[in-house]
Amino acid sequence: MIEAELKARASESKPEHETEIADPRVIDVVLRQLGATPLIAFQKHCTNYRFTAGGRELVATLVTVPELDGTFLELESLVPESDTAAVLEDIRAILYELGIPDTDLTTERYSDAVLSARLQPTQQHATD
Template sequence: MFEAEVKFVAGPDFRLPDEPGKAVVCEDVYFDAPDGRLAASGRELRLRREAGRTVLTAKAPPFDAATASKPEHETAVSDAEAVAALLGVLGFQPVLAYAKRCRRARLRVGGLDVELTAVTVDFDPRLFVEIEHLAATREQAMAALPAIRALAAGLGLAEECAVAYTDLAQAAGLGAPPAAP
């Protein structure tokens, strides 16, 4: 899938449209080879726990530099510890861990299904809002970006943030967790 996503910095009074669900915590652990080759090539390998569910995600390099939107492949896993051990056997180690608190709303805008996520993290005081659409092709994802920006403008969101949470976390001094999830 191609994730067309634009992240915005929102003011403290920003509210999601509709009635979002309760806040959930996403516990993310990122893995890389000891030489950092995944990050150096724009790829990510993430193990996420959220609401009793664990998902392994592999992200390819961005297809749109302005938004850092990336193709991604993910699958649910039933045993996070076993997956972390498998990644270790394959030569990947945990290099970064952090938690995101998220509130989500889903909308249909201009023929697109989009998800809006209001995000807070401990290592940055700002409120972020992610607006994303999952597309089957790169072309469909690129075509969704103007609709995402139009929706954002209608919600009063103007300040885009193309810096990844991983980069923000590393800039804040976060690093490898003491153990895999």
């Protein structure tokens, strides 16, 4: 089963800023000194594919998180904020071509899904 994940819908789209961290321990200290506390740690495995569709460079990422069922698909493109609505239309068209309906889309963050999975009571099986 492949579940499509569209990280940002038109109404929730936002710029993302990423940078390389030379020493994660230093950033950990800085964040803690700013009052931040660790929320969750989990593994996320990704395989990225680059392609062009509708004249746009896109990245398709297949994601698995050991604590979650299924494989997730992320489609992303770097565009100016003014082009966000158009790129989201293109992404939805690609998902449609792949046979992935809007009902399979989610905006849930992996961290929230993992937290929820960890809070689920474990299934107890009766033994005779």
